[in-house]
Amino acid sequence: MSERLVVIGADAAGMSAASQARRLKDRDALEIVAFERGGFSSYSACGIPYWVGGQVAERDELIARTPDEHRERDIDLRMRTEVTELDVPGKRVRARDLRSGEEYWTAYDKLVIATGARPVRPELPGIDAPGVHGVQTLDDGQALLDTLAATEGRRAVVVGAGYIGVEMAEALVQRGYRVTVVNRGQEPMSTLDPDMGRLVHEAMSGMGIEMVDDAEVTGIRTGDDKRVRAVATADAEYPADVVVLGIGVRPQTDLARAAGLPLGAQGGLLTDLSMRVRGHADIWAGGDCVEVRDLVAGNERHIALGTHANKHGQVIGSNVGGDYATFPGVVGTAVSKVCDLEIARTGLREKDARAAGLQYVTATIESTSRAGYFPGAALMTVKMLAERRTGRLLGVQIVGHEGAAKRVDVAAVALTARMTVEQLTALDLGYAPPFSPVWDPVLVAARKAVTAVRKAG
Template identity: 45%
Template sequence: IGLEVVENLKRIGKGVVVFEILPHVMPTLDPDVAALVEGELTRNGVELHLGEGVREIAGAARVEKLVTDKGEYEADAVFVATGVAPETLLAKQLGVKIGYTGAVQVNKRMETSVENVYAAGDVAEAINLVTGKPDWFPLAPIANKMGYVAGANAAGLSAEFPGAVGTAVTKVFNLEVARTGLTEERARKEGFEPVSVKVETATRPGYYPGGSRITVKLIADRKSGRLLGGQVVGGEGVLARVNTLATLLAKGGTVEDLFFADLAYAPPFAPVWDPLVVAARVMMRELGGVE
C-alpha cells in the first residue's frame, strides 16, 4: 500500500521520499527481486533511503520535518505504512487461544479454542501449505474464503479451509510485482535446503509486436525438487504466472511438474517457451536434472 501511495503522489506532481528501515523495499520479496522494484522507483523520480529508520515526525501546527537515525528532512506531509498486526483484544477477552504468530488459533473449520466461537480473516491463523505449519496471511482472497468456511460451519453446514501459500500482486509504476510461497531466507529458516534461479525473458515471441521483459525467480528444495516459492516482476503477464505457481505450490508440485505443465501458447499472449517453463528448465539444471 505504501508504494501505491508513492506512485499516485508522483503522478500528481509531488516530490516523494521513501524511508525504509530494512535494507530493501517490499520485505516479502528476496533482495535481488526487490532491487528491480527499487530501480523502477528511482527511474520515476522517487528518492529512496534504505536502511534508515524514522525517529520523529516534528512540527508545531503541522508536519515540518522528519527526523531519522541518519538526519533531518523537511516535509509537508508524512504517510506511515508500517504493516499490519492482528487485532486480538476481543478474542483474548473471550479466552480464545492465540497462536505463536500472534493471530487467533483455529482449526480447518475456523473454530477457535472456545466452543461456538469462530475466527476468520486477518485475525486468524491458517496452515501454510508449503511448511505445513500455522501461519498468518493478511490477504483479502484468503480472508474471504476463511469467512465463507466460518459462516458455513456456523450455519450448520460443513466446510474446511485447507490452507494457503501467501500469494499477492501489486503494481509499481510500470511494473507488475507478485510473489507466492517462501522467500529464500524464509525457506532456509524453515529447514529446507533452498536453491534458486532467476531468469529474464520476454512475455511474447520476438517477432510479435508488443510484449515486455519479465523476470521469474523460483525457489525449490534441493533434496526433493519441490517448489517452495516464486516471484515474478514484469511489464505484463505477471498475474497469470504467479497464480500458476501458487496452484502448484498448494499441491506440493515440483520443478519438473512446472516444466511439463501444459501451458497455453499463442504469440499475442506468450512465447512457445513460457517464462515459467524457461525458469523451470534452468532450475532442473541446477538440481542436476535434464538440461
C-alpha cells in the same frame, strides 16, 4: 427454535460469514447480530490507494454492500458499535454504542470474530501530528484526501515499502507529489528476497521516487503550526508536507486475548480447518485477525489480505449455517503494482526456506510477457526456489511489467499440488504470440531450477 449468531466486525470476513449463514438459514432459524466499530461495512481496503490516487473516483465504489443492504437481508447490523468485552463462559458480548455511549450485553449461541488488523503505528515523536496518515480504513483514506486537498506543498514521504507503502507511493505520484519512500529493510518489498527487492528499488527510482533503504525513522519533525514538516532518520531528514504510514498491520486480537482465546506467535487467533477457534465449539474466527496455515512451510502465519478474508467468511458461514466447508491454508501469494511495475510472489523466500529447515536451490531468469517479436513484449524477472534433492517447488517471485504479476498463479497452483520443478517444465500453459513466448517465463525458470537441483545433487 431460533439460534443467535453474533458477528464482531462487519468487513469482508464477518459479513461474508453472515451473508452465507443467512443464505443457508432464514430469520426464523437464525438471528444474526453484527457489531461494527466503524462507519462502513463490506468495503475494499485494498482499493484505498487507487481512490487516493484518483483512479477510483468515489469512495462508495469501494463499498461492496452498505449496512442497509445487509439489513435488507435480515442481518441486524449495528454500526459505530464496539464490542468491548467477550464473556466466553457466559456466551455473551458487551457492546458500546459509540454515539450514545450506551453499553449492553448480547448473548450468542454462535460467535464469529472478525475484528481485522490494526496498522502498526510506532511510538515516535510527532507521530500524531496533523499531516501524518495511516490508510487502513475508508475514514483514513478520506482524512488523507482532505489533507492533500488542503495542503499546498507537494512533498510526500511514505514510511514503509511493503504493499501498502509502494501502492501509496504510486497514488501520491499520480497526485503530482514528489515522493520519498523511507524503508528500514535492506530493499523495498521485504516479502521478496533482497535480490528481487533490488529490482523494485531500481524501477521505483527510475520513476523519480526517492528510495531510502536501511533507514529507521526516529521522529516526525513539525513546524510552528504543529503540522508535519519532515521525517527524520538517524542520518537525515526528508522534507514532507504529508506523511503516509505503510508499515504493516498486526492482528486486532485484544478482545480475544482478554477472553483467553488461543493466539499464535504473530498474535493472530488460531483456528482449526473449519475456521473454528481451537478448543471452542461455538466460536469461529476469520480475516485479518487470524493466523493461517502455510501449506509450503507447514507453520502458521499472519497474512492480512482481502481475498483470504472473503474465503474465511464463506467457510465460516457455511459451517455456522449447518453446511460444511474448510479452509485448507495458503501458499503465500501476493501481487502488487507501482505504476507500470508489477510485483508478485508466492511460497517461500530464501529466509523462509532456511527457517523451515529446508535446503534449496534458486534459479533466476529474464524473459518476456509475449513472444519477443510481438509488440508490447515486456521484460520480467522470475526467481524460483526448489527443494534440494526432491526438486519440490518452494516459491516464485516475479518482478516485471504488464502480464508479469498474474503469472504467479501458475506457481500458486503448483505449490498447492506439491509439484516438482521437473513437473512444472511439462505444464501445458496457454501459448500464442500475444500472450507468451513459446516457453512461458515460469517454465523457463523451472527448466533452470531443474538444472540447479541436479547440480546440487
